[in-house]
Amino acid sequence: MTRISRSGSPVEHGFPRLDTVRAAITALFRRLSYEGIRAYDTSFAPADAAFTADDDLHLGAHRVASAIVRALRLPDARMVVCFRAMEEAATVELASGPEYFIEVNDRFRTHRRDLAAALAHEVTHVLLHRLDLRFPTTADNEVLTDTAAAYLGVGWLLLDAYREDELTHQKLGYLTPEEFGYVLARRALLPGGGEDPSTWFTSPQAYEAYVRGRERAGRELRRAPLAAADRAQRRRYARDRRAGSAAPGASYVFEEHPAGTRVSFPCPVCGQRLRLPVRGPVRARCGLCRTVLDCDT
Numbered sequence: 001m002t003r004i005s006r007s008g009s010p011v012e013h014g015f016p017r018l019d020t021v022r023a024a025i026t027a028l029f030r031r032l033s034y035e036g037i038r039a040y041d042t043s044f045a046p047a048d049a050a051f052t053a054d055d056d057l058h059l060g061a062h063r064v065a066s067a068i069v070r071a072l073r074l075p076d077a078r079m080v081v082c083f084r085a086m087e088e089a090a091t092v093e094l095a096s097g098p099e100y101f102i103e104v105n106d107r108f109r110t111h112r113r114d115l116a117a118a119l120a121h122e123v124t125h126v127l128l129h130r131l132d133l134r135f136p137t138t139a140d141n142e143v144l145t146d147t148a149a150a151y152l153g154v155g156w157l158l159l160d161a162y163r164e165d166e167l168t169h170q171k172l173g174y175l176t177p178e179e180f181g182y183v184l185a186r187r188a189l190l191p192g193g194g195e196d197p198s199t200w201f202t203s204p205q206a207y208e209a210y211v212r213g214r215e216r217a218g219r220e221l222r223r224a225p226l227a228a229a230d231r232a233q234r235r236r237y238a239r240d241r242r243a244g245s246a247a248p249g250a251s252y253v254f255e256e257h258p259a260g261t262r263v264s265f266p267c268p269v270c271g272q273r274l275r276l277p278v279r280g281p282v283r284a285r286c287g288l289c290r291t292v293l294d295c296d297t
Contacts, residue, residue, distance in 0.1 A: 011164050011171045014178060015216060017143050021179055024135070024147035025186060026271035029288050031133045037190075037289070043153035044071040046200050049116035057083070057109060064116045065102065068123045071154050077126055081119070083109055089172055092122040094129045113202075117157040117172050124149040142174040150175075150183035156197040159184065159206045177206065181213020189217060190269065191291050220268045223251055227281065227294040234296070241278060254278070263297050 029037060048067040051060045058081065065079035078099045085106050093101040102122045108115045124145050128134065133148075135141045149155030159180035161172040171177060188196050201207040222228045224237035240246050244261070246253050252265035261278040270289035276282060276297050284293045 011162070011169050012176050014176055015182065017175065017179060018182070018216075020135075020140050020143045021147050021175065021183060022266070022271045024144040025151060025183070026288075027133060027135075027144065028148055028151060029270040029272070031131055034288065034290050037151075039073060040152040041195075042071075043156060043195050043197065043200075044068065044116075044120070049157055051112040051115055053110075053112065055112075060112070061104070061115060061119070065119050065123065068116070068120055068154055072123055072127045072152060074123070074127055074130065077123075077130075079119075079123065079126075090118040090122050092125050094125060097126075097130075100126050114157075114161040114170075114172065117161040120149050120154040120157045121145060121173055124152070124154065127152075139174070146173045146175045146180070147183050149173075150180055151187050153187075153195075155180065156184055156200055159209060160201050160203050162206045162209060163203050164205050177209030178212045178216070181210035182216050183213070184210055185214035185217035186269070188214075189221065191289075220251075223265075223268070225252060225263055225265060225276070225295045225297045226268065227296045229296075267291060267293070 044067070048071075049064060051064055061081040062079065065081050069075070069077050069079060076098050080099055080101045081104060082101070083104050083106050086103065088105065090102055090104045102119065104115065104118055108118060128145060128148060133144070135144050146155060146158065149158060158173040159177060161170065162177045163170045173180070175183070184197050198207060198210055201210065222230060222233070224233045229237065236247060237252070240250065241254065244254055252263050255262045255264055255275065259277070262275045263278050264273050264275045266273055267286040267289060269291040270286060272286055272288040274284055274286060276284055276295060278297045281296050284295050285291070286293065
């Protein structure tokens with residue numbers, strides 16, 4: 001189900017669900033594997049989302065839905081799209097397939113610019129259903145769906161549907177604009193060259209949210225015990241290491257083992273926790289996403 005915030009409803013900002021977002025990225029890597037994630041290297045093309053007033057409503061909707069199906073590597077899934085009056089932006093009936101029925105809010109009959117965004121969320125629900133990947137609660141499962149859409153190349157459409165000015169407040173999905181930006185930046189930072197979606201945004205507010213999310217993701221690449229951490233973080237880490245316990249808010253923890261103290265911290269790419277001996281400069285390779293990290297433990 002795609003949620004929609006419209007005029008009169010303030011858009012939530014910031015990073016309130018970041019822990020769930022990070023857990024969703026880790027879950028995607030664990031379910032799809034490194035090779036499976038890299039199969040989604042190419043994002044959904046802006047041209048495939050184009051849907052003008054001259055296009056036939058139903059033929060155009062099915063064309064866009066089929067393009068999203070291909071982008072999410074679901075070649076044997078068929079989407080049947082219809083329109084009706086409803087509170088949500090869209091919903092999908094999850095069944096055994098191969099046909100899946102998507103109901104779309106009547107407003108998209110005329111607001112066609114954002115139809116692809118609503119469809120992207122629903123088709124991602126189908127993908128996760130096929131993968132048998134879900135979180136325990138409905139709210140967390142919707143965050144997983146938005147995160148998967150963004151991380152696998154179709155969710156930039158959901159961020160581009162965000163517009164906010166004196167007259168309009170619109171956002172699709174369950175993540176804040178900044179959280180969408182964060183996930184897209186994490187995708188762009190994948191080793192080997194992820195895509196930069198910044199040139200695709202038609203909404204200036206979407207681009208600004210992406211920049212804020214990118215800044216947050218970039219800071220995670222410079223957190224201790226990573227060697228790229230700044231001087232202040234290095235000093236705090238050294239102090240915590242001497243004390244044998246991490247300060248509140250730190251992403252790392254110290255653990256005692258028979259072979260000596262180890263530090264545990266999340267991989268900045270996939271979120272898998274790494275455990276390294278506390279012994280100074282070391283290069284570590286994440287077993288889940290294969291990222292090689294320069295650390296100073």
